[in-house]
Amino acid sequence: MPKLYILDVPEFAAIAKSLADQNISCVKRAGYFCFVSDQPIKIIRHNMIDATWFGFPIAGIEGNLVEHSDKVFRLE
Amino acid sequence: MNFTMSPSEMPSLTGVHHTAFPTWRPKDTVEFYRDIMGLRIRHAISATGWGRSGGQPHPDFLHFFFEAGDASAIAFFYYVGTERRKEFTMLKGYLGLARHTAWNVETPQELEKFEKRFREAGVKVTEVVSHETLDSLYFVDPNGYNLEIACQTRPIEPVDIVDANLTLDAMIETFGNDNPQHKTMADMWRRKGELVQERFFDTV
Numbered sequence: 227m228p229k230l231y232i233l234d235v236p237e238f239a240a241i242a243k244s245l246a247d248q249n250i251s252c253v254k255r256a257g258y259f260c261f262v263s264d265q266p267i268k269i270i271r272h273n274m275i276d277a278t279w280f281g282f283p284i285a286g287i288e289g290n291l292v293e294h295s296d297k298v299f300r301l302e
Numbered sequence: 303m304n305f306t307m308s309p310s311e312m313p314s315l316t317g318v319h320h321t322a323f324p325t326w327r328p329k330d331t332v333e334f335y336r337d338i339m340g341l342r343i344r345h346a347i348s349a350t351g352w353g354r355s356g357g358q359p360h361p362d363f364l365h366f367f368f369e370a371g372d373a374s375a376i377a378f379f380y381y382v383g384t385e386r387r388k389e390f391t392m393l394k395g396y397l398g399l400a401r402h403t404a405w406n407v408e409t410p411q412e413l414e415k416f417e418k419r420f421r422e423a424g425v426k427v428t429e430v431v432s433h434e435t436l437d438s439l440y441f442v443d444p445n446g447y448n449l450e451i452a453c454q455t456r457p458i459e460p461v462d463i464v465d466a467n468l469t470l471d472a473m474i475e476t477f478g479n480d481n482p483q484h485k486t487m488a489d490m491w492r493r494k495g496e497l498v499q500e501r502f503f504d505t506v
Binding site: 229231233234235236237253255256257258260275277278281283284285286287288291 | 432434435456459460469488491492493496497498499501502503
């Protein structure tokens with residue numbers, strides 16, 4: 227089951243919202259969101275500067291990072 | 303590492319006093335930093351005869367300082383009669399750009415004013431570039447040194463500091479020095495995830 231940790235800061239809020247909108251299970255502790263899914267986690271880029279888009283997994287992942295192109299992030 | 307000093311005995315820094323660079327264009331350097339950037343000249347010294355008694359010839363030089371705010375300075379050495387060494391000044395590509403000096407401004411308006419001033423003076427300058435927590439303007443001085451003026455777009459919070467420390471732990475554990483196991487960024491993100499999980503999610 228892939229896990230994606232997202233830091234709860236303004237620049238990554240759109241990522242957290244995108245995951246929440248997909249109804250991916252989430253726990254929040256100590257300033258981190260932990261999103262867990264029994265399916266691959268896929269995020270489509272929308273209006274995000276490079277620094278945010280290519281930097282959001284900084285809080286950590288669990289699983290196989292299959293794609294992180296300039297348009298799609300996919301974790302399995 | 304075994305230190306004998308207790309945490310309360312640790313010495314502490316109070317900011318950047320100065321960074322220093324060689325220049326072979328002293329006129330352009332003064333005109334750029336004083337007249338275009340508006341930095342006040344703080345101090346200037348000249349010296350002859352350095353090193354002669356020790357057998358290591360040293361050219362005569364001037365060393366001059368410009369105030370860069372908050373007690374910090376940028377300084378230059380002009381070694382009289384020496385030839386320009388481009389390997390010290392014209393740093394190109396991402397590795398060259400990685401070595402730069404960045405100053406702070408308090409507001410986006412100050413950043414815009416610098417951008418306008420540089421454009422009016424014919425200084426090559428980027429548009430404002432947004433990073434996670436910074437907006438930055440990049441430009442190059444007459445020597446070829448890469449410079450930046452940055453404006454913090456949000457305060458750094460305690461969570462940022464905790465996260466940065468965990469990131470560097472993950473970086474050290476993943477890459478060590480020279481990355482002997484050819485690990486990837488995804489490997490580091492996985493280690494970071496383990497550290498965050500252990501620290502904040504396994505403990506409750």
